[in-house]
Amino acid sequence: MRSLYLLLILLGLTVSAHAQVAVNSLTCEHLVNPMPLDAKKPRLSWKLNSPQRNILQTAYQIRVASTADFGKKSLIWDSGKIPSAQSILQEYAGPALQSAKRYYWQVKVWDNQNNESLWSEAAWWEMGLLNPEDWKASWIEPELTVNTKSMPPPPLTRKEFSLRKKIQSARLYATSHGLNFMVINGKKVGEDLFTPGWTAYQDHLQYFVYDVSNLLTPGANAIGAVLGDGWYRGYLAWEDNRNVYGEKLGLLAQLVVTYTDGSQQIIGTDASWKAQNNSAIRMADLYNGETYDARMEIPNWSKPGFDDKGWWAVNVVSFPKNNLIAPQGPPVRRIQELKPQKIITTPQGDKVIDFGQNITGWIRFKVTGPAGTTVTIQHAEVLDKKGNFYTTNLRHAKCELNYTLKGVGEETFEPHFTFMGFRYIKIINYPGNLSAENFTAVVIHSDIKKTGDFTCSNPLLNQLQSNIQWGQRGNFLDVPTDCPQRDERLGWTGDAQAFSRTAAYNYQVAGFFNKWLNDLIADQGENGGVPHVIPDVLQRKEKKNITGSSGWGDVCTIAPWNLYQVYGDQRLLERQYNSMEKWVAWITTKAPDGLWKGGPHFGDWLFYQAQISNPTEKSGYTDPDYIATAFYANSVEILRKTAQVLGKKTDEAKYAALFDKIKKAFNHEYVAASGRTISDSQTSYVLGLNFNLFEEKNRAAATAQLVRDIKSRGNHLSTGFLGTPHLCHVLSDNGHTDVAYDLLFQESYPSWLYPVKMGATTIWERWDGIKPDSSFQDAGMNSFNHYAYGAIGDWMYRVTAGLEIGQVAYKHILIQPQPTPKLSFAKASFQSSYGEIVSGWERQGEKIKLTVKIPANTTATVTLPTKDASAVREGGNPVANAKNSAKGVVVEVGSGEYVFEF
The missing domain is CATH 1.50.10.10 (Glycosyltransferase)
Structure with missing residues (x-):
C-alpha cells in the first residue's frame, strides 16, 4: 500500500513538472501549417510557455512523421535530445523530403528548472511539387485573338471529368499568366485573392495549392477558371503602359485525386479544355475597376452537364516549369468588413457614402431593379473643401464599378480582379432608396498577422x-x-x-x-x-x-x-x-x-x-x-x-x-x-x-x-x-x-x-x-x-514605450522607456518569435509604475529612468540586483511578468 502511495506521489510530481513548461505556437518557415512548401530543409520554430520566472530552454527534441499519431512505422526523423537554447528556425535534418507529401511534426523541451514538457500538439507542413517533371499538366491559353491595347473580357475555361473510386484526398495545384479564379462544381476554390500574386514573372512564378477534397463527388465533376489581366498584362504605372510581361493569359492547373486504395488520378490543363470570353465580366483592370453585366451570366458553366458545344478549344503552349515556386509570403485575402458611417448628399447633389476609414479593398452591394439598369460606383479618399467628391488625385485610374442588373429579385455584386483605395464612394443611378444596409466595404490585403x-x-x-x-x-x-x-x-x-x-x-x-x-x-x-x-x-x-x-x-x-x-x-x-x-x-x-x-x-x-x-x-x-x-x-x-x-x-x-x-x-x-x-x-x-x-x-x-x-x-x-x-x-x-x-x-x-x-x-x-x-x-x-x-x-x-532588441530576434530584450511629462501613460506590446513582450509605464502621483512581460527562453535588461536604485520596488519589494548607471537604474531579469515602481 505504501509503495502504491509513493508511486502516486511520483506520478503527481511528474505531471506537475510537465505542467511547468509547455510548447506551443509551432511554425515552419515563419508560417503556420504551410502548404505548399518547397524549402528542402525547412526550419521549425516554437514558443515556450511557463508560469515560472527565469525559464530558459536547455534542450529540445523534434520528431517528424507521415501521420499525426507518430507511430513507429510512420516516424521519419527523430532529432533526439539536443542540448540547445535555440527555439527558432531550427533546421529539419531528416531524410530528403518528397513532392506533395504532408509531414507532421512536434517538439518537446527541457528547461533550466529541471522541467520536461509534454510533446506539443502536432503541426504539419506539406511539400509542393519540387521538380518540373512533377507537373503533368500543360500550359494552356484560352484566348483566340486579343487586342493588346484594350481591356478584353476575362476568359473562362473549363473541363468535365469523372472520378471512378472512393476519394481519400484531392489537391489542386494552380498558377497562371494573369490572375486566376478557380472553381470546382460551381464553388470557388479557397479564400485567396489575386493569385498567383505579383512576382518578377520573367524569373519565377508562384503556384498555389488547395485541399479540394470536399468539393469533389464520385462520378461527374467539372473544374473551371476565370482569368484576369492583373499585373501580368493590365495597366501598370503610367502612359498607357500595358502588357508588361506578356500579351496572352494562360493557365496551368493540376488536380491530383488520391483514392482510398492508394491509386491516383490526375486531371490537368491540356487540349481537352474549352474556353470562351463572352461572360458577365466585361472588363477587369487593377486601376480602372470592373464592369459586370449580370444579364450575360452563364449559369452552371463550372458544373458537370453544362453544354459547352459553342466554346472553342484552348491552345496548348510551351513554357518552362522550372521557374514555378511555392508562395513565400501570405496570400491576399478578405480581412475585414466595414459598414457605412453616414450617407451624404454633397453640395453638387451627389449621393456619397462615408465609411469613416480610408481602406484598400472594394465594395459589395445589394440592389433590386429593372433589367438593364447600370449602377456605377466611384471611389475617393477625400472630399474637397466644399464637401464634394474628389477624384483628381487618382490621375488616370478610373477606380469604378459598373454593374448592370439582370432584373431578377435582389442581386449582390462584388468585383473579382480589381481593388481600390477609398473612404468614400459615389453611387450613380441606384434604383430605389439608398440604404446603408445594402453597402459593405471589404478590406483586403496580404494576410499578415498583427504582432x-x-x-x-x-x-x-x-x-x-x-x-x-x-x-x-x-x-x-x-x-x-x-x-x-x-x-x-x-x-x-x-x-x-x-x-x-x-x-x-x-x-x-x-x-x-x-x-x-x-x-x-x-x-x-x-x-x-x-x-x-x-x-x-x-x-x-x-x-x-x-x-x-x-x-x-x-x-x-x-x-x-x-x-x-x-x-x-x-x-x-x-x-x-x-x-x-x-x-x-x-x-x-x-x-x-x-x-x-x-x-x-x-x-x-x-x-x-x-x-x-x-x-x-x-x-x-x-x-x-x-x-x-x-x-x-x-x-x-x-x-x-x-x-x-x-x-x-x-x-x-x-x-x-x-x-x-x-x-x-x-x-x-x-x-x-x-x-x-x-x-x-x-x-x-x-x-x-x-x-x-x-x-x-x-x-x-x-x-x-x-x-x-x-x-x-x-x-x-x-x-x-x-x-x-x-x-x-x-x-x-x-x-x-x-x-x-x-x-x-x-x-x-x-x-x-x-x-x-x-x-x-x-x-x-x-x-x-x-x-x-x-x-x-x-x-x-x-x-x-x-x-x-x-x-x-x-x-x-x-523609445516612448522602450521596447527594443538587445540580441537578434529578441533573444535578449532591452526595456528602456523614456517617459515624457506630456503623457500619463504609454504601453507597447510585441509578439516576438519567442513570445509576447510588453513594456508599459504610467504615472501614479510622483511615481512611475512600469509593467514588463518577458517571454520564456529570453532575458532582458530593464533600464529605469531614475537615479536612485534603492528606491526601486518590484512587486512591492526592494530589487536586490538594481544598479545605478549613466542611463538610469539597471535591472537584469529573466522571463516572467514584473511591476516596477520608482
Whole structure:
C-alpha cells in the first residue's frame, strides 16, 4: 500500500513538472501549417510557455512523421535530445523530403528548472511539387485573338471529368499568366485573392495549392477558371503602359485525386479544355475597376452537364516549369468588413457614402431593379473643401464599378480582379432608396498577422498609430506598394526601406518581405543597380544597365538587415548577400574616391519646402550627393556586419576599410571644422549622425546644429522620406529626447499630427496633402494612403514605450522607456518569435509604475529612468540586483511578468 502511495506521489510530481513548461505556437518557415512548401530543409520554430520566472530552454527534441499519431512505422526523423537554447528556425535534418507529401511534426523541451514538457500538439507542413517533371499538366491559353491595347473580357475555361473510386484526398495545384479564379462544381476554390500574386514573372512564378477534397463527388465533376489581366498584362504605372510581361493569359492547373486504395488520378490543363470570353465580366483592370453585366451570366458553366458545344478549344503552349515556386509570403485575402458611417448628399447633389476609414479593398452591394439598369460606383479618399467628391488625385485610374442588373429579385455584386483605395464612394443611378444596409466595404490585403501595438494617454498619438497600421495594411497587398488608389500602386524601394523596421513591429512580415526581396534579386541589374520599384516595370528592358537611386536601391541592404534583427533569419542574409555586394560594388565604381556624386537621385523626397509667400524661409533642402554618399557608407557598414554574421572575415575587413575611406572623404567634402554641414539641413545632420559619419569631435556640434534648426522653426521638422525615419532616434540617442517629443506632439504643419488634426485615417504622402486652408496639394502626386512617414512608429515603440532588441530576434530584450511629462501613460506590446513582450509605464502621483512581460527562453535588461536604485520596488519589494548607471537604474531579469515602481 505504501509503495502504491509513493508511486502516486511520483506520478503527481511528474505531471506537475510537465505542467511547468509547455510548447506551443509551432511554425515552419515563419508560417503556420504551410502548404505548399518547397524549402528542402525547412526550419521549425516554437514558443515556450511557463508560469515560472527565469525559464530558459536547455534542450529540445523534434520528431517528424507521415501521420499525426507518430507511430513507429510512420516516424521519419527523430532529432533526439539536443542540448540547445535555440527555439527558432531550427533546421529539419531528416531524410530528403518528397513532392506533395504532408509531414507532421512536434517538439518537446527541457528547461533550466529541471522541467520536461509534454510533446506539443502536432503541426504539419506539406511539400509542393519540387521538380518540373512533377507537373503533368500543360500550359494552356484560352484566348483566340486579343487586342493588346484594350481591356478584353476575362476568359473562362473549363473541363468535365469523372472520378471512378472512393476519394481519400484531392489537391489542386494552380498558377497562371494573369490572375486566376478557380472553381470546382460551381464553388470557388479557397479564400485567396489575386493569385498567383505579383512576382518578377520573367524569373519565377508562384503556384498555389488547395485541399479540394470536399468539393469533389464520385462520378461527374467539372473544374473551371476565370482569368484576369492583373499585373501580368493590365495597366501598370503610367502612359498607357500595358502588357508588361506578356500579351496572352494562360493557365496551368493540376488536380491530383488520391483514392482510398492508394491509386491516383490526375486531371490537368491540356487540349481537352474549352474556353470562351463572352461572360458577365466585361472588363477587369487593377486601376480602372470592373464592369459586370449580370444579364450575360452563364449559369452552371463550372458544373458537370453544362453544354459547352459553342466554346472553342484552348491552345496548348510551351513554357518552362522550372521557374514555378511555392508562395513565400501570405496570400491576399478578405480581412475585414466595414459598414457605412453616414450617407451624404454633397453640395453638387451627389449621393456619397462615408465609411469613416480610408481602406484598400472594394465594395459589395445589394440592389433590386429593372433589367438593364447600370449602377456605377466611384471611389475617393477625400472630399474637397466644399464637401464634394474628389477624384483628381487618382490621375488616370478610373477606380469604378459598373454593374448592370439582370432584373431578377435582389442581386449582390462584388468585383473579382480589381481593388481600390477609398473612404468614400459615389453611387450613380441606384434604383430605389439608398440604404446603408445594402453597402459593405471589404478590406483586403496580404494576410499578415498583427504582432504589435502602441497606445498612450494622448488620443492624437493613438490615432497616429491607427493611421500607421491602416496605411501598412492598405499598402501591403502582395508587394509593399506606395499607394492603393491612383495609377501607380508600385513596390517603391525607398518607401519600403524607410518603413521596414516599423512594419516588423506592427505585423509579422518575415514571409512578406522574404518574397519581395527574392523579386529584388531577380530584377536587380546585371551591373548591380537596383530598380526604383520591385517588381520592376519601369526599367525591365535595361536589365544590363539598371540605374539606382540612393536611399531607394539601399533597400537591398537595409531591409534584409532589419529583418534579420527582428526574426533572426540568417538564411535570408545568406540569400541576399550577393545582391548586397553587387549594389555596393556598383556604387563603388561611381565613387572611386569615396564620394557618390551625380546620378538619378530622388534625394530627401518630399521634404518640407518654404512657402512662396516667405522666400527667405529655409526650405530644408539637402544636397543629393551628400545623401548619396551617406547611404553608400551605411550600406557598406551593413555589408560589413552581415559579413561578420556569416563568418566572412576577409569581406568584413574589406568593408570596414571601405567605410573608413568613405567617412574620411565625407568629412573632408561636406563637413566644416565647426561641425556644420554644407547643406545645413535637418536631414544632413540626421544622416551624418545616424550613420556614424561625423568625426567624434564634431558629433556634439552637429547635434547642436540639428536642435538649433528645429527650434528655429518653432519645433517643426523639415525632413523628407530619407531623413524622417531617423530624426527622433538621432535626437534621443544624443541626449535630446525632449526635442524629439516636441516634434512628435507638434500639431501644426509640417508634423506627424497635422494630418491627424485634419481628419486623416491613414498616413499621407505629403506633409500637407490637405493644406491649412483645406485646399489640396498638387493632384499629380497627392496620395492620402502612403506609409513612409509612418516610420515614426518605430520610435514610439522603441523609445516612448522602450521596447527594443538587445540580441537578434529578441533573444535578449532591452526595456528602456523614456517617459515624457506630456503623457500619463504609454504601453507597447510585441509578439516576438519567442513570445509576447510588453513594456508599459504610467504615472501614479510622483511615481512611475512600469509593467514588463518577458517571454520564456529570453532575458532582458530593464533600464529605469531614475537615479536612485534603492528606491526601486518590484512587486512591492526592494530589487536586490538594481544598479545605478549613466542611463538610469539597471535591472537584469529573466522571463516572467514584473511591476516596477520608482
